[in-house]
Every structure is written in structure tokens, then in C-alpha cells.
Amino acid sequence: MTEQDIIREFLIESTENLNRLDQEIVQLEQRPNDKELLASVFRTFHTIKGTCGFLGFGILERVTHHAENILSRLRSGDLRLSPPLVALILQSLDAARKMLAAIESTGTEGTDEFADLVQRLESAATAAVTEAAAAPPDSSPVEAEKASAAADTAIRVDVGLLDKLMNLVGELVLARNQVLQFTTQKEDGALNATSQRLNLITTELQENVMKTRMQPIGVVWNKLPRLVRDVSHACGKQVRLELDGSGTELDKTIIQAIRDPLTHLVRNCCDHGIETPEERARIGKTPQGVVSLRAYHEGGQVNIEISDDGAGIDAERVKQKAIEKGLCTPEQAGRLSEREALNLIFVPGFSLAQKVTNVSGRGVGMDVVKSNIEKIGGLVDVVSRVAEGTTVKLKIPLTLAIIPGLVITSSTERFVIPQVSLLELIRLDGASAGKIEHVHGTPVYRRRGTLLPVAYLNGILGLQPPAASEAVNIVVLQAEDRQFGLVVDGINDTQEIVVKPLGKQLKGLTIYAGATIMGDGRVALILDALGIGQRSGVLAEHRDEERAESQKKAHSTAEKQRLLLFRAGSFERLAVPLSLVSRLEEFPQSVIERAGGSPVVQYRGGILALLSLAKVLEPDAPDDAMDRDPAQVIVFQDGERSLGLVVDQINDIVEDAVTVRRQSGRHGLLGSAVVGKHVADFLDLHTVLGTAGGDWFAGAAGGARRGTVLLAEPAAFARGLLHSELQMAGYQVIEAAGAAEAISRLEQGGIDVVIVAEDLPRAGSQEVLDAVRRRPGSERIPLLALASGPVQGRPAGSEPFDDCQSKFDREAMLRSLERLAAALEHENPVVAAARSEK
Amino acid sequence: MAIVVDDSRAVRMILSRTLRELGYQVGEAGNGREALEAIGQFAPVDLVMADWNMPEMDGLELLKRIRESPAYRAIPVIMVTTENETDQMSAALAAGANEYVMKPFTKEILIDKLRLAGLPS
Numbered sequence: 001m002t003e004q005d006i007i008r009e010f011l012i013e014s015t016e017n018l019n020r021l022d023q024e025i026v027q028l029e030q031r032p033n034d035k036e037l038l039a040s041v042f043r044t045f046h047t048i049k050g051t052c053g054f055l056g057f058g059i060l061e062r063v064t065h066h067a068e069n070i071l072s073r074l075r076s077g078d079l080r081l082s083p084p085l086v087a088l089i090l091q092s093l094d095a096a097r098k099m100l101a102a103i104e105s106t107g108t109e110g111t112d113e114f115a116d117l118v119q120r121l122e123s124a125a126t127a128a129v130t131e132a133a134a135a136p137p138d139s140s141p142v143e144a145e146k147a148s149a150a151a152d153t154a155i156r157v158d159v160g161l162l163d164k165l166m167n168l169v170g171e172l173v174l175a176r177n178q179v180l181q182f183t184t185q186k187e188d189g190a191l192n193a194t195s196q197r198l199n200l201i202t203t204e205l206q207e208n209v210m211k212t213r214m215q216p217i218g219v220v221w222n223k224l225p226r227l228v229r230d231v232s233h234a235c236g237k238q239v240r241l242e243l244d245g246s247g248t249e250l251d252k253t254i255i256q257a258i259r260d261p262l263t264h265l266v267r268n269c270c271d272h273g274i275e276t277p278e279e280r281a282r283i284g285k286t287p288q289g290v291v292s293l294r295a296y297h298e299g300g301q302v303n304i305e306i307s308d309d310g311a312g313i314d315a316e317r318v319k320q321k322a323i324e325k326g327l328c329t330p331e332q333a334g335r336l337s338e339r340e341a342l343n344l345i346f347v348p349g350f351s352l353a354q355k356v357t358n359v360s361g362r363g364v365g366m367d368v369v370k371s372n373i374e375k376i377g378g379l380v381d382v383v384s385r386v387a388e389g390t391t392v393k394l395k396i397p398l399t400l401a402i403i404p405g406l407v408i409t410s411s412t413e414r415f416v417i418p419q420v421s422l423l424e425l426i427r428l429d430g431a432s433a434g435k436i437e438h439v440h441g442t443p444v445y446r447r448r449g450t451l452l453p454v455a456y457l458n459g460i461l462g463l464q465p466p467a468a469s470e471a472v473n474i475v476v477l478q479a480e481d482r483q484f485g486l487v488v489d490g491i492n493d494t495q496e497i498v499v500k501p502l503g504k505q506l507k508g509l510t511i512y513a514g515a516t517i518m519g520d521g522r523v524a525l526i527l528d529a530l531g532i533g534q535r536s537g538v539l540a541e542h543r544d545e546e547r548a549e550s551q552k553k554a555h556s557t558a559e560k561q562r563l564l565l566f567r568a569g570s571f572e573r574l575a576v577p578l579s580l581v582s583r584l585e586e587f588p589q590s591v592i593e594r595a596g597g598s599p600v601v602q603y604r605g606g607i608l609a610l611l612s613l614a615k616v617l618e619p620d621a622p623d624d625a626m627d628r629d630p631a632q633v634i635v636f637q638d639g640e641r642s643l644g645l646v647v648d649q650i651n652d653i654v655e656d657a658v659t660v661r662r663q664s665g666r667h668g669l670l671g672s673a674v675v676g677k678h679v680a681d682f683l684d685l686h687t688v689l690g691t692a693g694g695d696w697f698a699g700a701a702g703g704a705r706r707g708t709v710l711l712a713e714p715a716a717f718a719r720g721l722l723h724s725e726l727q728m729a730g731y732q733v734i735e736a737a738g739a740a741e742a743i744s745r746l747e748q749g750g751i752d753v754v755i756v757a758e759d760l761p762r763a764g765s766q767e768v769l770d771a772v773r774r775r776p777g778s779e780r781i782p783l784l785a786l787a788s789g790p791v792q793g794r795p796a797g798s799e800p801f802d803d804c805q806s807k808f809d810r811e812a813m814l815r816s817l818e819r820l821a822a823a824l825e826h827e828n829p830v831v832a833a834a835r836s837e838k
Numbered sequence: 839m840a841i842v843v844d845d846s847r848a849v850r851m852i853l854s855r856t857l858r859e860l861g862y863q864v865g866e867a868g869n870g871r872e873a874l875e876a877i878g879q880f881a882p883v884d885l886v887m888a889d890w891n892m893p894e895m896d897g898l899e900l901l902k903r904i905r906e907s908p909a910y911r912a913i914p915v916i917m918v919t920t921e922n923e924t925d926q927m928s929a930a931l932a933a934g935a936n937e938y939v940m941k942p943f944t945k946e947i948l949i950d951k952l953r954l955a956g957l958p959s
Contacts, residue, residue, distance in 0.1 A: 053941055
């Protein structure tokens with residue numbers, strides 16, 4: 001059986017079918033409600049279409065597909081058979097015949113794409129809905145008997161029409177508000193009664209129109225069984241899906257908005273939550289896991305819970321991961337409650353998956369889930385118990401179009417704050433009015449023992465503050481887990497407001513969420529809590545910056561570093577602390593000589609070896625830095641040794657606090673950090689100079705001029721920088737990433753000074769201290785602690801360590817080291833003698 | 839022994855050819871009713887691949903009959919549906935189909951689906 005045989009069979013079969021269709025369509029015109037006939041016509045198109053797909057006849061497939069669409073709508077009653085429709089279907093038949101003839105003679109469908117026909121078929125199918133709404137199909141008595149009661153009372157209505165209705169009701173609500181306000185000023189009994197009636201009817205109408213836009217959440221859920229099945233198959237798991245409350249209704253726009261987040265969450269349950277059948281059997285669970293979804297109304301909102309009975313999330317692991325990813329510092333992690341730690345999974349860039357699967361684990365998703373839910377005014381929370389399972393709870397508003405809001409005034413303007421972002425109102429008058437304090441220049445209010453950052457709406461909007469205010473009104477707002485106070489001039493009342501989107505020109509203003517029309521017919525802008533918070537600086541503008549901000553505070557790199565910025569190879573922004581650089585030089589090509597195959601220059605009475613940095617960083621890439629005239633050289637010097645690092649261009653010297661972004665796996669780089677407003681890659685001098693020649697640090701290895709330092713620092717980036725600094729200062733450095741490693745290195749002996757970072761995880765610095773002090777022979781080794789914060793103000797002698805310096809104050813650290821080493825020599829000649837023997 | 843059920847002879851030919859290449863013996867039926875006859879005639883049957891939309895008895899009804907029959911209920915059934923009919927897929931799986939496959943499909947997809955249904959491929 002060849003392809004030819006199949007195509008011949010297809011041609012015969014299709015021609016038979018088309019001939020029969022001719023008759024059937026004509027009959028259909030006479031008996032438009034004959035369901036059997038309609039089904040048969042539909043099926044014939046369907047069959048041709050399905051076969052075309054296999055044989056690759058795309059045009060024929062397209063034409064029959066669109067014809068089938070129309071028939072499908074005829075069957076469902078969305079569309080009434082009309083003479084133009086019959087004509088259109090018959091034209092499709094003719095087109096199909098032409099293509100079949102072409103296939104028979106040439107083997108292809110021909111070049112005519114029947115684009116015009118397809119387009120007319122398409123528009124006929126989409127026109128279906130509105131037409132049906134305008135004129136519901138009259139049904140024959142026989143059919144009416146068959147049709148279910150539900151079908152009789154339901155009609156399809158275009159969503160556009162519902163949107164328009166909703167809009168009109170919104171307008172009506174506004175007009176009602178205006179009328180009510182107007183009547184309160186009049187003493188007219190009849191007018192009052194009428195407006196009360198108008199009030200009631202409007203409210204009822206609003207409720208009912210809102211109901212027409214409601215859809216059961218099952219609309220989204222019915223796609224989930226297949227998803228769960230496919231995902232669990234793909235992961236080799238057994239998962240049962242339980243749905244409870246699929247009749248719970250939500251506004252259509254909200255249904256659409258939660259579709260993707262829900263899908264993602266369920267996917268996550270199957271992929272990460274539920275264990276493999278083997279694993280489940282091992283820990284005594286049934287091999288089949290359960291993912292259950294529950295939806296219910298509560299307090300004018302809809303709660304949706306997505307639970308699994310899987311492995312649960314280990315809060316400690318989440319913290320660890322967050323620290324690894326640089327999303328928080330160990331101290332910050334230590335302060336988090338279990339619940340706060342679990343919510344870290346919603347931070348951008350976080351993923352707990354051990355490996356990236358094709359289902360999930362790319363670290364995008366949970367943050368998108370959260371931001372999508374928050375965009376529609378919802379809340380996300382997660383609770384989890386290890387080995388028992390995880391539940392994600394969503395709180396979703398019923399509708400977005402009409403929301404309760406608080407009307408406030410600032411200067412002479414009125415604004416509305418959506419009730420969902422509102423936490424509480426605080427009024428300070430009399431003696432308490434002055435209770436707003438300033439911490440580091442930021443106004444704060446001491447609320448029940450915690451500091452609440454405060455912003456002034458007048459200041460944010462550039463409005464005139466009122467002449468004299470006897471009281472201060474603070475509206476406490478919530479935006480993305482953060483709370484802040486907004487000082488406003490007056491608080492009016494709460495109202496149901498109709499949200500109108502802002503025009504194109506104003507869309508970019510993040511401090512406004514929309515506009516509404518007030519009872520007196522004037523427009524008021526709706527404030528966006530998040531936007532206000534960001535604008536005022538109470539909330540950092542971007543999460544990344546927020547993180548950088550908090551890290552800055554934690555590390556307090558207020559001790560700014562001077563950095564040399566330069567370019568080499570494909571690295572546009574490389575940085576090295578200027579303190580490590582000896583000189584910057586330009587050497588004309590004419591003075592560059594070769595010695596032993598390597599480029600050198602005569603420099604200050606000696607010979608300076610030159611090394612191209614690009615060669616170290618990208619050994620395989622072409623490199624022309626060496627050929628530049630003059631060559632740009634950074635000179636590093638350590639005692640008698642020196643090396644010239646050739647780069648493409650020296651860009652700048654900046655003074656800035658360094659905030660580590662991420663660590664690098666690349667040979668010769670420590671990692672990247674934000675310098676100024678841009679990211680720069682930090683050079684790992686230790687490695688780079690090491691590649692220059694085996695003897696660069698040979699002196700240090702052979703006999704330390706200044707002694708051997710054990711450096712215990714958890715962050716590889718800081719460790720690398722400190723290593724370079726110490727090395728350049730003449731110390732031999734032994735690195736340790738944690739307390740255990742440090743202690744085991746200590747046991748091996750030969751350590752003169754221990755430098756230990758205070759933020760070594762789990763009281764590690766204390767452990768190291770104890771180990772040094774207890775071990776016989778090492779109890780006198782001086783310990784220098786490095787604080788991530790500033791050390792000014794710490795009372796001298798209060799430290800258990802011999803000294804404490806800031807991690808980023810290189811000079812102070814080196815001075816302290818020298819002092820400690822000297823004191824040691826002076827005090828303990830045995831140690832000093834032992835060291836000089838080496 | 840596999841039974842291919844589709845109202846299009848051309849589609850039956852395509853499916854039969856593919857299944858034969860995979861080592862199956864194949865019988866054909868043009869609708870659900872014919873399929874039930876074929877199953878009785880060819881028993882034991884290892885696989886039924888049934889189209890959804892067919893005259894006289896559609897694929898879903900066929901599936902239900904097979905699952906209700908004490909003699910045939912264990913026969914693996916793969917439902918063939920048309921693209922994007924997710925409701926059909928869910929309904930097919932709910933009614934006891936072992937797998938579904940969307941038209942048009944390649945031999946590789948069919949092999950995957952057979953594998954998922956635990957059938958020789």
C-alpha cells in the first residue's frame with residue numbers, strides 16, 4: 001500500500017462524500033432543524049478535513065475546517081441557516097471539488113488559496129453570535145420537546161454586549177450618586193421617595209448585571225484534568241485531581257486573569273509537590289498523590305486553595321536557597337518566621353527545583369503567579385508541612401469593575417484609595433500630632449512598637465499642604481507585603497466606585513490605578529498603593545534594587561571603595577580595587593620587546609612582563625590588546641615582583657559601594673557587582689596573576705614575609721577580594737568557606753593570624769573563636785573579626801576577638817593585622833621564632 | 839490484533855499501514871457498530887483505535903460499550919480526536935480510554951501514545 005493508493009482512496013471517498021453533500025445541503029435548506037441531517041453534513045466536512053491533515057493538503061483542510069466551523073455553530077444553535085450561508089457552504093463544496101480535481105491530475109491542490117472564501121467563511125462564523133442574540137432561532141415543536149429545560153432558558157450573548165451593559169450600569173450608578181447628592185439638598189418628599197426608588201433599583205440592576213458577567217470557576221478548572229494527567233505522566237508520577245466548588249462564580253475578567261496562575265500552581269504541585277510512587281511507597285503514603293482544588297466565597301471574596309499531599313516545602317531549605325541566590329543575607333534569613341521563609345518562593349529568581357525539568361523549575365513562575373494575582377487585587381499565601389504537603393491560598397475579589405474605596409482629600413483634590421490596599425486609619429491630633437519621627441531622614445511613625453515608614457501625599461503629588469492642620473491623618477496601606485503610612489489632609493467616606501481606566505496619555509503614571517466619577521460629577525483619581533509607595537521611596541522601585549538596597553544596608557559598604565574600570569576582550573566593564581593597582585601605564589609598541597617568547601618592557605630599571613587579560617579570561621577568543629599602540633597596561637607590584645596586565649581600554653576610576661550581584665564561574669573573575677548604576681565584573685587578581693607565571697606568589701609560598709592568614713569568609717566573592725588584598729600586602733592566605741573548614745585547616749597548623757567573618761553561618765565565627773582558644777598551642781593566635789556593618793561606635797574591648805574591623809575598610813584591616821602580628825611576635829617569641837624558621 | 843475504527847477509508851488505510859509497520863495485525867471498521875462486530879470476530883483484540891465522530895455509533899459510545907462488556911472491558915482503547923478538542927480528550931479519558939491522539943499525527947506520536955498506553959510499539 002503506497003501513498004498513491006491512499007490518495008486515490010481519499011479522492012474516491014471525498015468525491016462520493018461531496019456528491020452526497022450536494023443533496024444533503026439542499027435538503028437542509030428545506031428542513032433546517034433536522035439534527036440528523038445537520039450532523040451528517042458536519043461529519044462529512046469533518047472527515048475530509050481530518051484526512052487532509054494526514055495527507056498534507058493544507059488549503060483543502062483550511063476550507064473544510066472553516067465550513068465545518070459554521071456547521072458546528074448551526075448544530076449548537078448559535079447560527080441560523082440562511083440562504084447566504086447555504087450559498088457559502090455550497091461554494092466551499094465547489095472549491096473542494098476543484099482542489100480534488102487538481103490533486104487527481106497534478107498531485108497537488110493547485111495554487112488557488114481560496115483566501116476570499118476562507119475569509120467570508122470566517123466572518124460568517126464569528127457573526128454568528130450577535131445574530132443569534134438579536135434573533136433567537138425558532139425551534140420546531142419536535143425539537144422543543146427534545147431540548148432540555150436549561151437550553152430553553154439560556155441564550156448566548158456576546159461578551160462585548162455584556163461589557164457595554166456593565167459600562168452603562170457604571171454610568172447609571174454615577175448618575176444615581178449625583179441624584180442622591182442633589183436630593184439631600186432639597187426638601188422635597190416626592191423627589192426623595194423617587195430617588196430612593198431609583199437608588200434601590202440601580203443597586204439591584206448593578207448586582208444582576210454583574211451576575212451576567214459571572215462564570216463558574218469550573219471554566220478554568222475543566223482544562224486541569226488533562227494538564228495533571230500530562231504533567232504527571234511526563235514526571236512518572238501518579239496524581240489524582242480533586243475539584244471542589246467548581247460552581248463558584250467570578251467575574252469573567254478575573255476568571256481570565258487567574259487562568260495562567262492556576263495552571264502554573266497545579267503544574268507545580270504535580271511536578272515538585274507530589275513525590276514519585278516509589279518515594280511515596282517508601283515513606284508509607286499511597287502511591288497515588290492527590291492534588292485538590294477548592295473554591296468558596298468568603299467575605300465578598302473568593303478563596304481558592306490549591307493543595308497537594310506531597311513532600312511539602314522545607315522552610316530551612318528555602319532560606320538556604322535564598323541565601324545562595326543572594327536574595328537575602330544569612331542574618332535576614334535568620335530573622336524570618338517559617339511563614340515568611342515559605343513566601344520567599346514568590347521572590348523573582350527563586351526556584352527550588354533540583355533540576356530544571358521541561359515542566360518547571362526555571363525560577364520563573366511563582367513570582368509571576370504572585371504578581372498576576374496581585375494585579376487583580378488578590379492575595380497569595382502558602383502554608384506547607386514537610387512530608388505532608390503544601391497549600392497555596394489565593395484570595396480573589398469578585399469583580400474589578402465596581403470596588404469599594406475610601407475617598408480622601410489632599411490639598412483641594414479628592415482621591416480614592418481602593419479598600420483592598422487599606423489596612424487602617426490613624427488620626428493624630430493634639431499632643432500626639434508630633435509623633436512622626438525621622439530616622440535617617442525618613443519620616444516614620446511608631447505604631448504599636450514597630451516603625452512604619454510614612455509618606456506625604458501632598459509631597460508626592462506636588463500639591464500645596466494646607467495652611468495649618470490641627471491633626472494628622474495617616475492611611476496605612478499595604479503593597480506587596482510591605483506596609484506604609486500615607487499622610488493625607490482629610491478622610492471623607494467609603495463609597496462604591498466605578499473604575500474607569502485611564503487614558504493612553506496617563507497610563508504611564510504608576511501612582512494612579514484609574515479614575516472614577518464622584519457624586520457631584522467631578523472626576524477623582526484612584527491611587528495605586530504600590531505606585532505611591534515606589535514613588536515616595538517608601539518601597540524600593542524595583543525588587544532587584546530593593547534587594548540591593550537591603551544588602552547595602554546589611555553590609556553597610558558605606559566605606560566606599562575606589563575602583564578602576566576597564567575593558568578587555570568581550571568584557572565591557574571590568575573592575576579591580578584601585579588600592580591593589582600600582583600604576584597605570586601606556587607603552588608604545590616600539591618599547592615592547594620579547595624575552596623568552598613573552599612580551600616585556602624595560603620599566604623603572606627592571607623588566608616588566610606583560611600579560612593580556614583577554615587571553616586569561618577568554619583563551620580561545622582572538623585578542624588584539626597586545627597590538628594596540630600604545631598598549632594600555634595596569635601595573636601590579638608586590639615587593640620586587642611586578643606584572644603589567646594589558647587591557648583594551650582603561651575607562652574610569654569611580655568611588656562606590658560594592659553590592660554583589662552574583663558570583664562567577666569563569667576563570668579569572670570573582671563575580672559581578674553593581675558599580676554606579678551598572679554591573680561590572682570583578683577581576684580575581686589572585687587567579688589572574690597566578691596564571692602570569694608560577695613564581696608570582698612563590699615568595700609567599702616559600703616563606704611568608706608577613707605570615708600566614710587563615711581567612712574564614714562564607715561569600716566567595718568577598719573571599720576572593722580579601723584574598724587578593726591580603727596577598728598584595730604580603731600575606732600568605734589560606735581560604736575557608738565555613739567554620740568547619742576553618743577549624744580543620746587550623747588543626748594542620750602553620751597559621752599566624754585568623755581572620756573570620758562575623759556572618760559565618762550558624763554562629764560560625766564563635767565556633768572558630770572557641771576552637772582557636774581551646775586548642776593547645778593555638779590559644780594565642782590573634783583573631784581579627786570582620787564585620788559586614790560599620791564598626792564605629794562598638795566599644796573597644798567589648799569583642800571576644802582581638803580586634804574587629806569592617807570588611808570593606810582595607811586600610812584598617814591591614815593596619816590591624818600588622819598590629820596583631822607585631823603584638824604576637826613581641827609577646828610570644830616562640831611563635832615568632834617558629835615562623836622565622838620556615 | 840488491532841481494530842482501526844474510522845469513517846474515512848483513507849484514514850483507516852493510513853492508520854492500518856502505520857500499525858502494520860509496528861508489527862500489528864489490523865482489522866478495520868467504519869463506525870462503532872461495525873467495530874463491535876469486528877471485535878467479536880477477531881477476538882482476542884489487543885488494541886482499538888477509534889475516531890470520535892462517526893455515523894451510526896460514535897467513538898465515545900463504542901468506548902462505553904467496550905468498557906461495559908465483561909468480555910471486552912480490558913481491551914486498550916486509544917481515542918482519535920481532532921485538534922484542540924480538549925473537552926473530547928477529557929471526556930474520552932473519563933470514559934475509560936487508555937490514551938488519546940489528535941489528528942493528524944505522525945508515526946512517532948503514535949508510537950509515544952502506544953507506549954503511554956503500555957502497548958507494544
